[in-house]
Amino acid sequence: MHVLLSFAASLDGFLDDASPNRLLLSNPADFDRVDAVRAECDAILVGAGTVRADDPRLLVRSAERRAARVARGLPPSPLRVVLGGAGGIDPGAAVLTVPGAETVVIEGRPEPRAVLAELERRGVRRLMVEGGSAVLAAFLAADLVDEIQLASAPFLIGDAVAPRAFGLPGAAVFPQSPSRRMILAESRALGDVQYSRYLVRRGHSDEELLRLTVELSRSCPPVLRAYSVGAIIAAPDGTVLSTGYSREPLYGLGDPSANHAEEVAIAKLGHDDPRLRTATIYSSLEPCSPRASRPVSCSDHILAAGIPRVVLAWREPALLAVCDGAERLRAAGVEVVEPEGFAAAVGEVNRVVLSQD
Ligand SMILES: NC(=O)c1ccc[n+]([C@@H]2O[C@H](COP(=O)([O-])OP(=O)(O)OC[C@H]3O[C@@H](n4cnc5c(N)ncnc54)[C@H](OP(=O)(O)O)[C@@H]3O)[C@@H](O)[C@H]2O)c1
Ligand SMILES: [Zn+2]
Structure with a gap:
Protein backbone atom coordinates (compact mmCIF):
# COMPACT_ATOMS: atom_id res chain seq x y z
CA MET A 1 0.00 0.00 0.00
CA VAL A 200 10.69 8.22 0.78
CA ARG A 201 13.02 5.65 -0.75
CA ARG A 202 13.29 2.15 0.57
CA GLY A 203 16.35 0.95 -1.27
CA HIS A 204 18.04 1.36 -4.62
CA SER A 205 17.05 -1.64 -6.71
CA ASP A 206 15.94 -0.89 -10.27
CA GLU A 207 12.39 -1.78 -9.25
CA GLU A 208 12.39 0.64 -6.30
CA LEU A 209 13.75 3.53 -8.35
CA LEU A 210 11.29 2.76 -11.13
CA ARG A 211 8.42 2.70 -8.63
CA LEU A 212 9.55 6.16 -7.50
CA THR A 213 9.56 7.48 -11.08
CA VAL A 214 5.94 6.39 -11.45
CA GLU A 215 5.13 8.21 -8.19
CA LEU A 216 7.05 11.25 -9.45
CA SER A 217 4.88 11.28 -12.59
CA ARG A 218 1.91 12.15 -10.37
CA SER A 219 3.51 15.61 -9.97
CA CYS A 220 2.96 16.40 -13.68
CA PRO A 221 0.42 19.13 -14.37
CA PRO A 222 -2.32 17.13 -16.11
CA VAL A 223 -3.15 17.88 -19.74
CA LEU A 224 -5.40 16.03 -22.15
CA ARG A 225 -3.03 15.14 -24.96
CA ALA A 226 0.36 14.43 -23.42
CA TYR A 227 1.68 11.74 -21.13
CA SER A 228 2.63 12.25 -17.51
CA VAL A 229 6.13 10.86 -17.08
CA GLY A 230 8.64 10.79 -14.23
CA ALA A 231 12.42 10.40 -14.56
CA ILE A 232 15.16 9.82 -12.00
CA ILE A 233 18.90 9.83 -12.67
CA ALA A 234 20.88 7.74 -10.17
CA ALA A 235 24.56 7.02 -9.61
CA PRO A 236 25.73 3.37 -9.59
CA ASP A 237 25.41 3.28 -5.77
CA GLY A 238 21.75 4.36 -6.03
CA THR A 239 22.30 8.00 -5.03
CA VAL A 240 19.66 10.11 -6.74
CA LEU A 241 21.41 12.80 -8.79
CA SER A 242 18.43 14.43 -10.43
CA THR A 243 14.70 14.13 -11.05
CA GLY A 244 12.26 15.47 -13.61
CA TYR A 245 8.65 15.20 -14.60
CA SER A 246 6.64 16.19 -17.66
CA ARG A 247 5.88 19.92 -17.89
CA GLU A 248 8.04 20.65 -14.85
CA PRO A 249 9.04 24.31 -15.02
CA LEU A 250 12.79 24.73 -15.20
CA TYR A 251 14.51 28.06 -15.57
CA GLY A 252 16.20 28.36 -18.94
CA LEU A 253 14.42 25.45 -20.57
CA GLY A 254 11.75 27.44 -22.37
CA ASP A 255 7.99 26.94 -22.30
CA PRO A 256 7.39 24.45 -19.48
CA SER A 257 4.17 23.17 -21.06
CA ALA A 258 6.28 21.11 -23.48
CA ASN A 259 9.02 19.91 -21.12
CA HIS A 260 9.73 16.18 -21.01
CA ALA A 261 10.71 14.36 -17.81
CA GLU A 262 14.06 13.00 -19.03
CA GLU A 263 15.22 16.28 -20.60
CA VAL A 264 14.39 18.17 -17.38
CA ALA A 265 16.30 15.65 -15.25
CA ILE A 266 19.33 15.89 -17.57
CA ALA A 267 19.11 19.69 -17.87
CA LYS A 268 19.25 20.09 -14.08
CA LEU A 269 22.73 18.51 -14.13
CA GLY A 270 23.86 19.75 -17.56
CA HIS A 271 25.02 17.40 -20.33
CA ASP A 272 28.64 17.83 -19.23
CA ASP A 273 28.21 16.53 -15.69
CA PRO A 274 30.77 13.68 -15.53
CA ARG A 275 28.53 11.64 -13.23
CA LEU A 276 26.16 11.10 -16.17
CA ARG A 277 28.77 8.89 -17.85
CA THR A 278 28.21 6.15 -15.24
CA ALA A 279 24.60 6.90 -14.29
CA THR A 280 21.31 5.14 -14.94
CA ILE A 281 18.25 7.08 -16.02
CA TYR A 282 14.92 5.63 -14.87
CA SER A 283 11.83 6.66 -16.77
CA SER A 284 8.20 5.72 -16.34
CA LEU A 285 7.81 5.80 -20.14
CA GLU A 286 10.08 4.95 -23.04
CA PRO A 287 12.30 7.98 -23.83
CA CYS A 288 10.96 9.68 -26.94
CA SER A 289 12.58 9.43 -30.36
CA PRO A 290 12.72 12.47 -32.68
CA ARG A 291 9.31 14.03 -33.19
CA ALA A 292 7.92 17.28 -34.53
CA SER A 293 7.00 18.72 -31.14
CA ARG A 294 10.51 18.70 -29.63
CA PRO A 295 13.71 20.13 -31.12
CA VAL A 296 15.83 17.44 -29.43
CA SER A 297 14.31 14.12 -28.37
CA CYS A 298 14.93 12.58 -24.95
CA SER A 299 16.78 9.65 -26.52
CA ASP A 300 19.12 12.16 -28.18
CA HIS A 301 19.58 13.98 -24.84
CA ILE A 302 20.50 10.64 -23.23
CA LEU A 303 23.02 9.88 -25.98
CA ALA A 304 24.48 13.39 -25.87
CA ALA A 305 24.90 13.14 -22.09
CA GLY A 306 26.62 9.76 -22.45
CA ILE A 307 24.25 7.99 -20.05
CA PRO A 308 25.08 4.29 -20.46
CA ARG A 309 21.99 2.69 -18.92
CA VAL A 310 18.23 3.25 -19.19
CA VAL A 311 15.54 1.50 -17.15
CA LEU A 312 12.00 2.05 -18.33
CA ALA A 313 8.61 1.12 -16.95
CA TRP A 314 6.50 1.09 -20.09
CA ARG A 315 6.82 1.27 -23.87
CA GLU A 316 4.98 4.20 -25.39
CA PRO A 317 1.82 3.00 -27.16
CA ALA A 318 1.45 4.24 -30.76
CA LEU A 319 -1.21 6.74 -29.75
CA LEU A 320 0.24 10.25 -29.80
CA ALA A 321 3.38 9.39 -31.77
CA VAL A 322 5.26 6.34 -33.02
CA CYS A 323 8.24 5.89 -30.73
CA ASP A 324 11.34 3.79 -31.26
CA GLY A 325 13.40 5.36 -28.45
CA ALA A 326 14.34 2.04 -26.84
CA GLU A 327 15.56 0.60 -30.17
CA ARG A 328 17.55 3.72 -31.02
CA LEU A 329 19.23 3.70 -27.63
CA ARG A 330 20.09 -0.01 -27.86
CA ALA A 331 21.45 0.48 -31.37
CA ALA A 332 23.72 3.21 -29.99
CA GLY A 333 25.11 0.84 -27.34
CA VAL A 334 23.01 1.93 -24.35
CA GLU A 335 21.87 -0.84 -22.00
CA VAL A 336 18.06 -0.73 -21.90
CA VAL A 337 16.30 -2.64 -19.12
CA GLU A 338 12.54 -3.11 -19.03
CA PRO A 339 11.39 -4.69 -15.75
CA GLU A 340 7.89 -6.14 -15.81
CA GLY A 341 4.95 -5.23 -13.66
CA PHE A 342 4.75 -1.44 -14.03
CA ALA A 343 2.33 -1.09 -16.96
CA ALA A 344 -0.80 -0.96 -14.79
CA ALA A 345 0.56 1.81 -12.56
CA VAL A 346 1.75 3.94 -15.52
CA GLY A 347 -1.56 3.34 -17.27
CA GLU A 348 -3.45 4.47 -14.18
CA VAL A 349 -1.56 7.77 -13.96
CA ASN A 350 -2.17 8.30 -17.69
CA ARG A 351 -5.74 7.03 -17.80
CA VAL A 352 -7.18 10.28 -19.23
CA VAL A 353 -4.72 10.35 -22.16
CA LEU A 354 -5.16 6.64 -22.82
CA SER A 355 -8.95 6.83 -22.82
CA GLN A 356 -8.93 9.18 -25.84
CA ASP A 357 -9.17 7.82 -29.33
N1 LIG B 1 -2.25 21.35 10.20
C1 LIG B 1 -2.73 20.20 9.82
O1 LIG B 1 -2.61 19.81 8.65
C2 LIG B 1 -3.40 19.33 10.82
C3 LIG B 1 -3.95 18.11 10.42
C4 LIG B 1 -4.54 17.31 11.38
C5 LIG B 1 -4.56 17.73 12.70
N2 LIG B 1 -4.03 18.92 13.06
C6 LIG B 1 -3.99 19.34 14.46
O2 LIG B 1 -3.36 18.32 15.22
C7 LIG B 1 -3.90 18.36 16.53
C8 LIG B 1 -4.30 16.96 16.92
O3 LIG B 1 -3.15 16.14 17.03
P1 LIG B 1 -3.13 14.99 18.11
O4 LIG B 1 -1.78 14.43 18.15
O5 LIG B 1 -3.75 15.51 19.34
O6 LIG B 1 -4.21 13.99 17.52
P2 LIG B 1 -4.23 12.82 16.43
O7 LIG B 1 -2.89 12.44 16.02
O8 LIG B 1 -5.24 13.19 15.41
O9 LIG B 1 -4.89 11.68 17.30
C9 LIG B 1 -4.17 11.11 18.35
C10 LIG B 1 -5.06 10.20 19.12
O10 LIG B 1 -5.48 9.12 18.30
C11 LIG B 1 -5.62 7.97 19.09
N3 LIG B 1 -4.80 6.88 18.51
C12 LIG B 1 -5.26 5.66 18.17
N4 LIG B 1 -4.29 4.92 17.68
C13 LIG B 1 -3.17 5.64 17.69
C14 LIG B 1 -1.84 5.38 17.29
N5 LIG B 1 -1.46 4.21 16.79
N6 LIG B 1 -0.92 6.36 17.44
C15 LIG B 1 -1.28 7.55 17.93
N7 LIG B 1 -2.54 7.85 18.33
C16 LIG B 1 -3.48 6.91 18.20
C17 LIG B 1 -5.18 8.33 20.49
O11 LIG B 1 -6.37 8.62 21.23
P3 LIG B 1 -6.45 8.40 22.82
O12 LIG B 1 -5.58 9.43 23.40
O13 LIG B 1 -7.92 8.59 23.10
O14 LIG B 1 -5.97 7.00 23.07
C18 LIG B 1 -4.37 9.57 20.30
O15 LIG B 1 -4.41 10.43 21.39
C19 LIG B 1 -5.05 19.33 16.51
O16 LIG B 1 -4.60 20.56 17.08
C20 LIG B 1 -5.34 19.51 15.05
O17 LIG B 1 -5.85 20.80 14.75
C21 LIG B 1 -3.46 19.72 12.14
ZN1 LIG C 1 10.88 12.98 -24.33
Whole structure:
Protein backbone atom coordinates (compact mmCIF):
# COMPACT_ATOMS: atom_id res chain seq x y z
CA MET A 1 0.00 0.00 0.00
CA HIS A 2 1.17 3.54 -0.77
CA VAL A 3 1.00 5.73 2.35
CA LEU A 4 1.00 9.50 1.88
CA LEU A 5 1.17 11.95 4.81
CA SER A 6 -0.43 15.30 4.12
CA PHE A 7 -0.50 18.29 6.44
CA ALA A 8 0.02 22.01 6.75
CA ALA A 9 2.49 23.41 9.27
CA SER A 10 3.73 26.79 10.38
CA LEU A 11 7.24 27.68 9.30
CA ASP A 12 8.45 26.51 12.72
CA GLY A 13 6.78 23.14 12.33
CA PHE A 14 3.55 23.41 14.29
CA LEU A 15 0.24 21.90 13.16
CA ASP A 16 -1.91 24.24 15.21
CA ASP A 17 -1.62 26.80 17.97
CA ALA A 18 -2.60 25.99 21.53
CA SER A 19 -5.95 27.78 21.41
CA PRO A 20 -9.19 25.79 21.14
CA ASN A 21 -10.18 27.55 17.89
CA ARG A 22 -9.31 25.97 14.57
CA LEU A 23 -6.33 27.69 13.01
CA LEU A 24 -6.22 27.99 9.21
CA LEU A 25 -2.63 27.38 8.12
CA SER A 26 -3.29 26.87 4.46
CA ASN A 27 -5.04 28.96 1.78
CA PRO A 28 -7.76 28.26 -0.82
CA ALA A 29 -5.30 27.30 -3.57
CA ASP A 30 -3.65 24.75 -1.32
CA PHE A 31 -6.98 23.41 -0.07
CA ASP A 32 -7.88 22.79 -3.69
CA ARG A 33 -4.59 20.93 -4.25
CA VAL A 34 -5.33 18.77 -1.19
CA ASP A 35 -8.82 18.12 -2.55
CA ALA A 36 -7.32 16.79 -5.80
CA VAL A 37 -4.97 14.52 -3.82
CA ARG A 38 -7.89 13.24 -1.73
CA ALA A 39 -9.76 12.38 -4.92
CA GLU A 40 -6.84 10.15 -6.02
CA CYS A 41 -6.82 8.12 -2.78
CA ASP A 42 -8.84 5.14 -1.56
CA ALA A 43 -8.93 6.18 2.10
CA ILE A 44 -8.25 9.21 4.32
CA LEU A 45 -7.11 8.56 7.89
CA VAL A 46 -6.96 10.80 10.97
CA GLY A 47 -6.52 10.27 14.69
CA ALA A 48 -9.16 10.82 17.35
CA GLY A 49 -7.36 13.98 18.46
CA THR A 50 -7.98 15.62 15.08
CA VAL A 51 -11.66 14.65 15.14
CA ARG A 52 -11.96 16.08 18.64
CA ALA A 53 -10.09 19.30 17.80
CA ASP A 54 -11.26 20.08 14.27
CA ASP A 55 -14.30 17.89 13.55
CA PRO A 56 -13.37 17.52 9.83
CA ARG A 57 -15.74 15.99 7.25
CA LEU A 58 -12.94 14.39 5.20
CA LEU A 59 -14.83 14.53 1.89
CA VAL A 60 -13.84 15.47 -1.64
CA ARG A 61 -15.22 19.00 -1.97
CA SER A 62 -15.22 19.46 -5.75
CA ALA A 63 -18.38 18.10 -7.40
CA GLU A 64 -16.39 17.59 -10.60
CA ARG A 65 -13.82 15.40 -8.85
CA ARG A 66 -16.56 13.41 -7.12
CA ALA A 67 -18.27 12.83 -10.47
CA ALA A 68 -14.98 11.74 -12.04
CA ARG A 69 -14.52 9.19 -9.24
CA VAL A 70 -18.04 7.85 -9.73
CA ALA A 71 -17.39 7.55 -13.48
CA ARG A 72 -14.41 5.33 -12.60
CA GLY A 73 -16.63 3.08 -10.52
CA LEU A 74 -15.43 4.51 -7.19
CA PRO A 75 -17.45 6.01 -4.32
CA PRO A 76 -17.67 9.84 -4.59
CA SER A 77 -15.21 10.29 -1.70
CA PRO A 78 -12.60 7.92 -0.24
CA LEU A 79 -13.24 5.76 2.80
CA ARG A 80 -12.87 7.77 6.05
CA VAL A 81 -10.78 6.06 8.72
CA VAL A 82 -10.45 7.24 12.33
CA LEU A 83 -8.12 5.75 14.93
CA GLY A 84 -10.48 6.03 17.88
CA GLY A 85 -7.99 5.74 20.74
CA ALA A 86 -8.86 5.01 24.35
CA GLY A 87 -11.18 7.99 24.46
CA GLY A 88 -13.17 7.25 21.30
CA ILE A 89 -14.92 9.99 19.34
CA ASP A 90 -18.17 11.87 19.76
CA PRO A 91 -21.09 10.05 18.02
CA GLY A 92 -22.12 13.46 16.67
CA ALA A 93 -18.73 13.96 14.91
CA ALA A 94 -18.98 15.09 11.27
CA VAL A 95 -17.09 12.00 9.99
CA LEU A 96 -19.92 9.89 11.42
CA THR A 97 -22.91 12.11 10.70
CA VAL A 98 -22.19 14.01 7.47
CA PRO A 99 -23.02 11.71 4.55
CA GLY A 100 -20.85 11.32 1.48
CA ALA A 101 -18.46 8.49 2.35
CA GLU A 102 -18.25 5.36 4.41
CA THR A 103 -16.46 5.72 7.79
CA VAL A 104 -14.52 3.11 9.73
CA VAL A 105 -13.52 3.79 13.32
CA ILE A 106 -10.72 1.47 14.44
CA GLU A 107 -11.05 1.30 18.21
CA GLY A 108 -8.19 1.63 20.67
CA ARG A 109 -4.58 2.37 19.78
CA PRO A 110 -3.77 -0.07 16.98
CA GLU A 111 -0.21 -0.37 15.62
CA PRO A 112 0.02 1.45 12.26
CA ARG A 113 1.10 -1.83 10.63
CA ALA A 114 -2.09 -3.53 11.82
CA VAL A 115 -4.11 -0.58 10.52
CA LEU A 116 -2.58 -1.03 7.06
CA ALA A 117 -3.31 -4.76 7.11
CA GLU A 118 -6.94 -4.06 7.97
CA LEU A 119 -7.26 -1.43 5.24
CA GLU A 120 -5.58 -3.71 2.70
CA ARG A 121 -8.30 -6.27 3.41
CA ARG A 122 -10.79 -3.57 2.50
CA GLY A 123 -9.10 -2.97 -0.84
CA VAL A 124 -7.28 0.27 0.04
CA ARG A 125 -4.18 0.74 -2.15
CA ARG A 126 -3.55 4.47 -1.63
CA LEU A 127 -3.91 5.86 1.87
CA MET A 128 -3.75 9.53 2.77
CA VAL A 129 -2.93 10.23 6.43
CA GLU A 130 -4.02 13.76 7.32
CA GLY A 131 -2.93 13.97 10.95
CA GLY A 132 -2.68 14.90 13.63
CA SER A 133 0.54 15.11 15.48
CA ALA A 134 0.51 11.70 17.20
CA VAL A 135 -0.71 9.76 14.20
CA LEU A 136 1.79 11.31 11.77
CA ALA A 137 4.59 10.46 14.20
CA ALA A 138 3.34 6.90 14.67
CA PHE A 139 3.32 6.16 10.92
CA LEU A 140 6.74 7.72 10.42
CA ALA A 141 8.33 5.93 13.37
CA ALA A 142 6.99 2.62 12.03
CA ASP A 143 8.67 3.41 8.69
CA LEU A 144 5.42 2.94 6.79
CA VAL A 145 5.41 6.28 4.97
CA ASP A 146 6.09 6.47 1.23
CA GLU A 147 5.46 10.14 0.70
CA ILE A 148 5.12 13.41 2.63
CA GLN A 149 3.16 16.37 1.30
CA LEU A 150 3.77 19.50 3.32
CA ALA A 151 2.23 22.95 3.02
CA SER A 152 4.33 25.56 4.84
CA ALA A 153 2.37 28.55 6.13
CA PRO A 154 4.11 31.94 6.22
CA PHE A 155 4.00 32.51 9.97
CA LEU A 156 5.43 31.19 13.22
CA ILE A 157 3.63 29.77 16.24
CA GLY A 158 6.51 29.37 18.65
CA ASP A 159 4.46 27.85 21.47
CA ALA A 160 6.03 24.81 23.14
CA VAL A 161 2.65 23.36 24.10
CA ALA A 162 1.20 23.59 20.55
CA PRO A 163 1.09 20.31 18.54
CA ARG A 164 4.19 19.74 16.44
CA ALA A 165 4.04 18.24 12.95
CA PHE A 166 5.76 15.02 14.03
CA GLY A 167 4.94 14.68 17.70
CA LEU A 168 7.11 15.83 20.56
CA PRO A 169 10.79 16.31 19.78
CA GLY A 170 12.64 13.31 21.13
CA ALA A 171 9.47 11.29 21.53
CA ALA A 172 10.10 9.18 18.45
CA VAL A 173 13.06 7.91 16.45
CA PHE A 174 12.46 8.46 12.75
CA PRO A 175 14.15 6.28 10.14
CA GLN A 176 13.86 9.22 7.69
CA SER A 177 17.11 10.58 9.14
CA PRO A 178 19.90 12.50 7.36
CA SER A 179 21.37 9.16 6.29
CA ARG A 180 18.21 8.47 4.31
CA ARG A 181 17.58 11.69 2.44
CA MET A 182 14.17 11.79 0.84
CA ILE A 183 13.63 12.81 -2.77
CA LEU A 184 12.23 16.31 -3.21
CA ALA A 185 9.73 15.39 -5.93
CA GLU A 186 8.00 18.73 -6.29
CA SER A 187 8.04 22.19 -4.74
CA ARG A 188 6.04 25.26 -5.66
CA ALA A 189 4.41 28.33 -4.19
CA LEU A 190 0.63 28.37 -4.02
CA GLY A 191 -0.03 31.99 -3.16
CA ASP A 192 1.76 32.55 0.14
CA VAL A 193 1.95 28.84 0.97
CA GLN A 194 4.97 26.77 -0.07
CA TYR A 195 4.00 23.25 -1.08
CA SER A 196 6.62 20.48 -1.06
CA ARG A 197 6.32 16.82 -1.93
CA TYR A 198 8.90 14.30 -0.69
CA LEU A 199 9.22 10.66 -1.73
CA VAL A 200 10.69 8.22 0.78
CA ARG A 201 13.02 5.65 -0.75
CA ARG A 202 13.29 2.15 0.57
CA GLY A 203 16.35 0.95 -1.27
CA HIS A 204 18.04 1.36 -4.62
CA SER A 205 17.05 -1.64 -6.71
CA ASP A 206 15.94 -0.89 -10.27
CA GLU A 207 12.39 -1.78 -9.25
CA GLU A 208 12.39 0.64 -6.30
CA LEU A 209 13.75 3.53 -8.35
CA LEU A 210 11.29 2.76 -11.13
CA ARG A 211 8.42 2.70 -8.63
CA LEU A 212 9.55 6.16 -7.50
CA THR A 213 9.56 7.48 -11.08
CA VAL A 214 5.94 6.39 -11.45
CA GLU A 215 5.13 8.21 -8.19
CA LEU A 216 7.05 11.25 -9.45
CA SER A 217 4.88 11.28 -12.59
CA ARG A 218 1.91 12.15 -10.37
CA SER A 219 3.51 15.61 -9.97
CA CYS A 220 2.96 16.40 -13.68
CA PRO A 221 0.42 19.13 -14.37
CA PRO A 222 -2.32 17.13 -16.11
CA VAL A 223 -3.15 17.88 -19.74
CA LEU A 224 -5.40 16.03 -22.15
CA ARG A 225 -3.03 15.14 -24.96
CA ALA A 226 0.36 14.43 -23.42
CA TYR A 227 1.68 11.74 -21.13
CA SER A 228 2.63 12.25 -17.51
CA VAL A 229 6.13 10.86 -17.08
CA GLY A 230 8.64 10.79 -14.23
CA ALA A 231 12.42 10.40 -14.56
CA ILE A 232 15.16 9.82 -12.00
CA ILE A 233 18.90 9.83 -12.67
CA ALA A 234 20.88 7.74 -10.17
CA ALA A 235 24.56 7.02 -9.61
CA PRO A 236 25.73 3.37 -9.59
CA ASP A 237 25.41 3.28 -5.77
CA GLY A 238 21.75 4.36 -6.03
CA THR A 239 22.30 8.00 -5.03
CA VAL A 240 19.66 10.11 -6.74
CA LEU A 241 21.41 12.80 -8.79
CA SER A 242 18.43 14.43 -10.43
CA THR A 243 14.70 14.13 -11.05
CA GLY A 244 12.26 15.47 -13.61
CA TYR A 245 8.65 15.20 -14.60
CA SER A 246 6.64 16.19 -17.66
CA ARG A 247 5.88 19.92 -17.89
CA GLU A 248 8.04 20.65 -14.85
CA PRO A 249 9.04 24.31 -15.02
CA LEU A 250 12.79 24.73 -15.20
CA TYR A 251 14.51 28.06 -15.57
CA GLY A 252 16.20 28.36 -18.94
CA LEU A 253 14.42 25.45 -20.57
CA GLY A 254 11.75 27.44 -22.37
CA ASP A 255 7.99 26.94 -22.30
CA PRO A 256 7.39 24.45 -19.48
CA SER A 257 4.17 23.17 -21.06
CA ALA A 258 6.28 21.11 -23.48
CA ASN A 259 9.02 19.91 -21.12
CA HIS A 260 9.73 16.18 -21.01
CA ALA A 261 10.71 14.36 -17.81
CA GLU A 262 14.06 13.00 -19.03
CA GLU A 263 15.22 16.28 -20.60
CA VAL A 264 14.39 18.17 -17.38
CA ALA A 265 16.30 15.65 -15.25
CA ILE A 266 19.33 15.89 -17.57
CA ALA A 267 19.11 19.69 -17.87
CA LYS A 268 19.25 20.09 -14.08
CA LEU A 269 22.73 18.51 -14.13
CA GLY A 270 23.86 19.75 -17.56
CA HIS A 271 25.02 17.40 -20.33
CA ASP A 272 28.64 17.83 -19.23
CA ASP A 273 28.21 16.53 -15.69
CA PRO A 274 30.77 13.68 -15.53
CA ARG A 275 28.53 11.64 -13.23
CA LEU A 276 26.16 11.10 -16.17
CA ARG A 277 28.77 8.89 -17.85
CA THR A 278 28.21 6.15 -15.24
CA ALA A 279 24.60 6.90 -14.29
CA THR A 280 21.31 5.14 -14.94
CA ILE A 281 18.25 7.08 -16.02
CA TYR A 282 14.92 5.63 -14.87
CA SER A 283 11.83 6.66 -16.77
CA SER A 284 8.20 5.72 -16.34
CA LEU A 285 7.81 5.80 -20.14
CA GLU A 286 10.08 4.95 -23.04
CA PRO A 287 12.30 7.98 -23.83
CA CYS A 288 10.96 9.68 -26.94
CA SER A 289 12.58 9.43 -30.36
CA PRO A 290 12.72 12.47 -32.68
CA ARG A 291 9.31 14.03 -33.19
CA ALA A 292 7.92 17.28 -34.53
CA SER A 293 7.00 18.72 -31.14
CA ARG A 294 10.51 18.70 -29.63
CA PRO A 295 13.71 20.13 -31.12
CA VAL A 296 15.83 17.44 -29.43
CA SER A 297 14.31 14.12 -28.37
CA CYS A 298 14.93 12.58 -24.95
CA SER A 299 16.78 9.65 -26.52
CA ASP A 300 19.12 12.16 -28.18
CA HIS A 301 19.58 13.98 -24.84
CA ILE A 302 20.50 10.64 -23.23
CA LEU A 303 23.02 9.88 -25.98
CA ALA A 304 24.48 13.39 -25.87
CA ALA A 305 24.90 13.14 -22.09
CA GLY A 306 26.62 9.76 -22.45
CA ILE A 307 24.25 7.99 -20.05
CA PRO A 308 25.08 4.29 -20.46
CA ARG A 309 21.99 2.69 -18.92
CA VAL A 310 18.23 3.25 -19.19
CA VAL A 311 15.54 1.50 -17.15
CA LEU A 312 12.00 2.05 -18.33
CA ALA A 313 8.61 1.12 -16.95
CA TRP A 314 6.50 1.09 -20.09
CA ARG A 315 6.82 1.27 -23.87
CA GLU A 316 4.98 4.20 -25.39
CA PRO A 317 1.82 3.00 -27.16
CA ALA A 318 1.45 4.24 -30.76
CA LEU A 319 -1.21 6.74 -29.75
CA LEU A 320 0.24 10.25 -29.80
CA ALA A 321 3.38 9.39 -31.77
CA VAL A 322 5.26 6.34 -33.02
CA CYS A 323 8.24 5.89 -30.73
CA ASP A 324 11.34 3.79 -31.26
CA GLY A 325 13.40 5.36 -28.45
CA ALA A 326 14.34 2.04 -26.84
CA GLU A 327 15.56 0.60 -30.17
CA ARG A 328 17.55 3.72 -31.02
CA LEU A 329 19.23 3.70 -27.63
CA ARG A 330 20.09 -0.01 -27.86
CA ALA A 331 21.45 0.48 -31.37
CA ALA A 332 23.72 3.21 -29.99
CA GLY A 333 25.11 0.84 -27.34
CA VAL A 334 23.01 1.93 -24.35
CA GLU A 335 21.87 -0.84 -22.00
CA VAL A 336 18.06 -0.73 -21.90
CA VAL A 337 16.30 -2.64 -19.12
CA GLU A 338 12.54 -3.11 -19.03
CA PRO A 339 11.39 -4.69 -15.75
CA GLU A 340 7.89 -6.14 -15.81
CA GLY A 341 4.95 -5.23 -13.66
CA PHE A 342 4.75 -1.44 -14.03
CA ALA A 343 2.33 -1.09 -16.96
CA ALA A 344 -0.80 -0.96 -14.79
CA ALA A 345 0.56 1.81 -12.56
CA VAL A 346 1.75 3.94 -15.52
CA GLY A 347 -1.56 3.34 -17.27
CA GLU A 348 -3.45 4.47 -14.18
CA VAL A 349 -1.56 7.77 -13.96
CA ASN A 350 -2.17 8.30 -17.69
CA ARG A 351 -5.74 7.03 -17.80
CA VAL A 352 -7.18 10.28 -19.23
CA VAL A 353 -4.72 10.35 -22.16
CA LEU A 354 -5.16 6.64 -22.82
CA SER A 355 -8.95 6.83 -22.82
CA GLN A 356 -8.93 9.18 -25.84
CA ASP A 357 -9.17 7.82 -29.33
N1 LIG B 1 -2.25 21.35 10.20
C1 LIG B 1 -2.73 20.20 9.82
O1 LIG B 1 -2.61 19.81 8.65
C2 LIG B 1 -3.40 19.33 10.82
C3 LIG B 1 -3.95 18.11 10.42
C4 LIG B 1 -4.54 17.31 11.38
C5 LIG B 1 -4.56 17.73 12.70
N2 LIG B 1 -4.03 18.92 13.06
C6 LIG B 1 -3.99 19.34 14.46
O2 LIG B 1 -3.36 18.32 15.22
C7 LIG B 1 -3.90 18.36 16.53
C8 LIG B 1 -4.30 16.96 16.92
O3 LIG B 1 -3.15 16.14 17.03
P1 LIG B 1 -3.13 14.99 18.11
O4 LIG B 1 -1.78 14.43 18.15
O5 LIG B 1 -3.75 15.51 19.34
O6 LIG B 1 -4.21 13.99 17.52
P2 LIG B 1 -4.23 12.82 16.43
O7 LIG B 1 -2.89 12.44 16.02
O8 LIG B 1 -5.24 13.19 15.41
O9 LIG B 1 -4.89 11.68 17.30
C9 LIG B 1 -4.17 11.11 18.35
C10 LIG B 1 -5.06 10.20 19.12
O10 LIG B 1 -5.48 9.12 18.30
C11 LIG B 1 -5.62 7.97 19.09
N3 LIG B 1 -4.80 6.88 18.51
C12 LIG B 1 -5.26 5.66 18.17
N4 LIG B 1 -4.29 4.92 17.68
C13 LIG B 1 -3.17 5.64 17.69
C14 LIG B 1 -1.84 5.38 17.29
N5 LIG B 1 -1.46 4.21 16.79
N6 LIG B 1 -0.92 6.36 17.44
C15 LIG B 1 -1.28 7.55 17.93
N7 LIG B 1 -2.54 7.85 18.33
C16 LIG B 1 -3.48 6.91 18.20
C17 LIG B 1 -5.18 8.33 20.49
O11 LIG B 1 -6.37 8.62 21.23
P3 LIG B 1 -6.45 8.40 22.82
O12 LIG B 1 -5.58 9.43 23.40
O13 LIG B 1 -7.92 8.59 23.10
O14 LIG B 1 -5.97 7.00 23.07
C18 LIG B 1 -4.37 9.57 20.30
O15 LIG B 1 -4.41 10.43 21.39
C19 LIG B 1 -5.05 19.33 16.51
O16 LIG B 1 -4.60 20.56 17.08
C20 LIG B 1 -5.34 19.51 15.05
O17 LIG B 1 -5.85 20.80 14.75
C21 LIG B 1 -3.46 19.72 12.14
ZN1 LIG C 1 10.88 12.98 -24.33
